[in-house]
Amino acid sequence: MSGGMDGMDTMDEMDARAAVAGDDDAATQVFDIDKIFTDGITTQVLFDVNLTVRKGEFLAIIGASGSGKTTLLNIIGLLDKPTRGRVMLSGRDAAALSEDERARMRRDYLGFIFQFHYLSPEFNVLENALMPCRLRGRAAERENTDRVQGLLERVGLGDRLRNRPSQLSGGQQQRVAIVRALANDPMLVLADEPTGNLDSKSGRGVFDLMRELNQATGKAFVIVTHDEMFAKEADRVVHIVDGRIE
Amino acid sequence: MIDRFSRSVALRNLGFNLGQSALTVGVVAISVTLVIFLGALIGGLQRRLISSVTGSVPHVVVRQAERDPVAAWDLPRTGPDAPIVVGEEVKLQQRKMKIEDWAVWTSRLRDFDPDILAVSPVVEGQAILARGEKRQSISVTGVTPELHNKVVEIEDKLVSGRFFGLNGGEAAIGFKLAEEFAVRLGDKVRITSSEGTVGDYTVAGIFDTGFAAVDGRTVFVTLRDAQSLFQLGGAVTSIGLKLRTIFEADTLAARLMTQMPYEAESWMEQNQTLLSGLRAQSQSSNLIIGFTVVASGFGIAAILIMAVVSKLREIGIYKAIGATRRQILATFTFQGTLLALVGSLVGTALGVGLTLGLMQVRMAASSTGRTVEVFPMMLTGGLIATAIGMATGVGFLASLYPAWRAARVDPIEVIRGA
Ligand SMILES: Nc1ncnc2c1ncn2[C@@H]1O[C@H](COP(=O)(O)OP(=O)(O)OP(=O)(O)O)[C@@H](O)[C@H]1O
Ligand SMILES: [Mg+2]
Numbered sequence: 001m002s003g004g005m006d007g008m009d010t011m012d013e014m015d016a017r018a019a020v021a022g023d024d025d026a027a028t029q030v031f032d033i034d035k036i037f038t039d040g041i042t043t044q045v046l047f048d049v050n051l052t053v054r055k056g057e058f059l060a061i062i063g064a065s066g067s068g069k070t071t072l073l074n075i076i077g078l079l080d081k082p083t084r085g086r087v088m089l090s091g092r093d094a095a096a097l098s099e100d101e102r103a104r105m106r107r108d109y110l111g112f113i114f115q116f117h118y119l120s121p122e123f124n125v126l127e128n129a130l131m132p133c134r135l136r137g138r139a140a141e142r143e144n145t146d147r148v149q150g151l152l153e154r155v156g157l158g159d160r161l162r163n164r165p166s167q168l169s170g171g172q173q174q175r176v177a178i179v180r181a182l183a184n185d186p187m188l189v190l191a192d193e194p195t196g197n198l199d200s201k202s203g204r205g206v207f208d209l210m211r212e213l214n215q216a217t218g219k220a221f222v223i224v225t226h227d228e229m230f231a232k233e234a235d236r237v238v239h240i241v242d243g244r245i246e
Numbered sequence: 247m248i249d250r251f252s253r254s255v256a257l258r259n260l261g262f263n264l265g266q267s268a269l270t271v272g273v274v275a276i277s278v279t280l281v282i283f284l285g286a287l288i289g290g291l292q293r294r295l296i297s298s299v300t301g302s303v304p305h306v307v308v309r310q311a312e313r314d315p316v317a318a319w320d321l322p323r324t325g326p327d328a329p330i331v332v333g334e335e336v337k338l339q340q341r342k343m344k345i346e347d348w349a350v351w352t353s354r355l356r357d358f359d360p361d362i363l364a365v366s367p368v369v370e371g372q373a374i375l376a377r378g379e380k381r382q383s384i385s386v387t388g389v390t391p392e393l394h395n396k397v398v399e400i401e402d403k404l405v406s407g408r409f410f411g412l413n414g415g416e417a418a419i420g421f422k423l424a425e426e427f428a429v430r431l432g433d434k435v436r437i438t439s440s441e442g443t444v445g446d447y448t449v450a451g452i453f454d455t456g457f458a459a460v461d462g463r464t465v466f467v468t469l470r471d472a473q474s475l476f477q478l479g480g481a482v483t484s485i486g487l488k489l490r491t492i493f494e495a496d497t498l499a500a501r502l503m504t505q506m507p508y509e510a511e512s513w514m515e516q517n518q519t520l521l522s523g524l525r526a527q528s529q530s531s532n533l534i535i536g537f538t539v540v541a542s543g544f545g546i547a548a549i550l551i552m553a554v555v556s557k558l559r560e561i562g563i564y565k566a567i568g569a570t571r572r573q574i575l576a577t578f579t580f581q582g583t584l585l586a587l588v589g590s591l592v593g594t595a596l597g598v599g600l601t602l603g604l605m606q607v608r609m610a611a612s613s614t615g616r617t618v619e620v621f622p623m624m625l626t627g628g629l630i631a632t633a634i635g636m637a638t639g640v641g642f643l644a645s646l647y648p649a650w651r652a653a654r655v656d657p658i659e660v661i662r663g664a
Contacts, residue, residue: 070662079566079658100570107568114661118563122258131251135568138250180567192661 026088027053027188027220028076033085035071035243045071046082046243053188056218058211060231063240069224070192072240076222077110077190078102090187107135111181111219113191113210117173119165125176126152126161132184144183151179155209171202178210182217189214191223195230203227248576251569256581263553267585270549274589274637275596277542281535281633282597282625288531289629290622292524296492299520300513302457304366304397304486305495308351308502310343311509344481345508352485358505359498364396364488369472371483375465376436377427384423385463386437388472388482391418397488400453400466405614407431407451414468418451420461421614437465439475447471454614461612543640550582550648561652562660571653578649579642586641590634597633601625 035046045068053059053076063069074080075087078094087094090109094102106112111132119128127134129148133141152158155175157168165173174194181189191210195203207230214221223234231237239246248256260267345351348367355365369388374381391409395401400418401409409418417435429435429449438444447467455461473479489495495512502510514521554561561574601623608617 074658074661077566079661100572103565103568103570106566110568112567114563114566118559120255120258120560120563122255122262127254131564132567134251134254135564135573141250184568 025054027055027057029053029088030072030076030082031086031088033072033075033082033087035068035075035080036083044243046075049085049243049245051076051238051245053220053222055187055220056214057220058214058235059220059222060234060237061222061224061240062226062228062231062237067240068243069240071243073190073192073222073224076188077112078106107132108184109187111184111186111189113174113177113181113189113194115193115196117165117170117177119173119176119180121164121166124162124164125157125168128165129176129179129183131180136184140184144185147185148179148183151182151213152176154213155179169202170198171205174198174202174206175209178206178213182213182219186219188220188222191221193224193226195225195227207233248580249573252573252576252580255564255577256584259553259557259577259581260585263556266549266553270546270582270585271589271592273542273545273549274586274641275593277538277545278590278593278633278637279597279600280538281636282594282629283600284531284535284538285629285633286597286601286623286625287621288527289624289626290619292527293624294622295520295524298457299517300492302398302455302460303513305489305492306487306499306502306510306512307484308345308355308487308506308508308510309484310345344478344483345485346481348482348485351506351508355485355487355502358502361490361494361498362487363490364393366390366394366397366486367469367482368394368484368486369469369476369478369482371440371472371476373437373439373465373475375423375427376438377429377433380427382423382426383463384437384465386439386465386467386472386475388467388469388475390469391466394466394486397486400455403453403455403616405452405454407449409451409453409466412450412466412468414471415445415447416450416467417447418453418466419449420464421452421454421612422458422462423465424449424452425613426462435465437467437475439477441475441477443475443477445471445475454612454616456611456616456618539636539640542637543644546582546586546641546644547647550578550645551651553581554578554648554652557652558655559660561655562657565655566657566661574653574655575649578652579645582645582648583638583642586644587634587638589641590637593637594630594634598625598630 029052031050033046033049034044036042036044049072051072061069061072071080075082078087078089081095089105092105094105097105120131123131126149129152130141130145133144133148149161152161155178157172157175160168160172165176168176178194181191194210195206198206210221210223211233213219223230225231352365352367355362366389371386373384373386375384391400391412395409405421407418412418417437419429424430427435431449431452433449434446435449436444436446453461467475469482473481476483489498492513496514499510499512499515565574602625604621605619605623607620609620610616611618
């Protein structure tokens with residue numbers, strides 16, 4: 001228990017230093033995050049969490065079910081607001097932003113990979129991968145088409161650009177989702193159990209792909225995973241126990 | 247306003263859920279068809295009813311003010327206000343209702359208001375038509391045919407002979423009168439006026455206006471012949487006006503009265519009950535149209551809500567990866583409005599087709615072979631534009647709530663709820 005407290009202290013010092021240094025090196029930082037859910041009964045899920053994700057870093061978050069991993073990732077991803085604390089993304093405190101401003105921040109600075117691929121059945125593979133660009137407008141879509149197409153080729157879907165998502169395997173669908181997360185050239189990609197819904201072989205493939213893209217593109221990745229094997233291959237592992245970072 | 251994202255997602259949704267789209271288009275199309283059909287039918291019925299009263303009479307008639315006859319001995323004879331009795335004393339103590347200076351007023355009326363399309367001086371009077379043993383009371387109308395035809399159409403309604411270029415001693419009569427008296431063109435009839443003047447006239451034209459009172463009772467002669475039949479000298483009994491806007495007849499007549507020494511009576515005064523009937527009819531048809539459009543609005547809303555609910559997951563993901571509420575709102579309002587627009591275009595095609603088709607159905611209206619439409623329809627650009635505009639507007643309004651629901655979707659719930 002005291003060891004855990006020590007770990008937190010160290011983390012605090014590190015984040016404080018980064019803040020003083022102007023966090024040039026940070027992809028994102030969260031300070032003193034508490035999260036309390038008040039719907040129904042009041043439950044505190046996160047306790048005084050501080051975390052800095054460095055640029056280009058491949059960070060794994062592990063922890064028991066219900067420990068608060070998804071909650072933390074949603075706060076880092078500007079999908080949820082902390083009850084207390086600050087979320088700094090690109091030098092701005094996201095807590096102060098309106099809902100639509102946070103949506104635009106997500107669009108421009110973040111990439112998301114979910115446990116399920118959540119591709120749109122109405123659009124083909126290329127269109128799905130380009131959706132974040134399309135959200136920014138026609139020009140952004142045109143500018144990024146070649147790069148996104150290149151990424152799709154790189155993940156082995158070069159001959160599937162015009163296919164519907166339903167015509168792909170689960171692993172292939174998740175690869176499209178990974179490319180979609182990179183479409184807007186984000187600073188940070190957030191993935192919540194991206195392999196959770198795949199068999200171990202395609203899970204392995206998807207994980208390796210993310211690692212490879214992390215190294216190739218220099219984007220920071222934050223990955224929530226249950227798999228100790230994957231975690232070992234990350235640059236850094238953060239353990240969450242009962243809403244606290246160890 | 248509607249960016250590439252919103253437009254493409256809306257269009258794909260429509261294409262991907264063709265059944266749903268077709269259903270919405272169908273709901274709107276049916277309501278627009280109904281609106282156009284009903285609007286055209288009510289409009290046509292009203293036009294028929296109105297023309298059944300205005301088609302055979304001038305829209306405004308200018309005549310000598312009718313005054314109650316007063317016995318000479320009842321008139322006050324003393325004081326500064328003592329009246330000077332003028333006018334020609336006639337039988338029954340009635341003054342002859344005539345306009346002496348009609349030529350002046352006819353030309354003044356022509357310039358009085360651009361709404362006045364035509365002006366025709368008229369001599370009207372009661373008479374007896376006789377041929378052989380047969381006699382019947384008729385109404386003699388003396389006119390200048392070319393002028394009068396602009397006020398009340400006769401020339402186009404001729405069954406035989408002529409109306410324009412009617413000469414002295416010639417008469418144009420209604421086909422029913424002609425049938426009753428078994429006269430043909432060139433036959434002679436005798437007219438004895440209420441003044442006792444008798445004249446023999448050659449039948450030069452037979453017309454079928456579709457108005458029983460005209461076809462069975464009216465005999466047209468020249469203005470001059472009528473003047474001598476009724477011993478009017480150079481005077482006429484009335485001046486008839488045709489207006490561009492028939493519903494302005496009331497106000498125009500009122501304005502005329504303030505500027506003329508005569509009385510001006512509009513067709514509307516004579517037909518108050520018809521007019522209030524028409525108003526009631528318009529209101530109830532508007533009510534039906536309103537209910538139809540509102541019902542189709544609820545239909546669109548219901549279908550769109552279904553569409554939104556079936557897309558909650560996708561909407562949540564779009565929002566998670568950066569779609570703003572505005573973009574989602576635009577997506578679904580665009581989707582609903584576009585469906586309503588397409589529906590109203592389809593409905594317009596159906597409604598116009600149906601209306602035009604029914605307009606072709608005609609039936610014989612009289613023994614002369616004249617036919618009328620079974621369904622009187624009045625199809626106007628205004629009606630079509632109103633129907634399209636209304637349905638599309640309602641589509642837009644109906645899509646606001648579903649779109650708002652969509653825009654409010656919380657991505658966290660979608661991500662967690664899977
Ligand atoms: N909206 C909410 N209202 C109340 N409690 C919530 C809400 N969302 C999450 N929780 C609770 O917060 C805790 C942490 O949830 P979270 O989803 O972050 O855990 P997790 O570490 O991602 O677990 P898992 O590994 O199973 O995905 C859980 O006990 C959960 O029940
Ligand atoms: Mg989780």
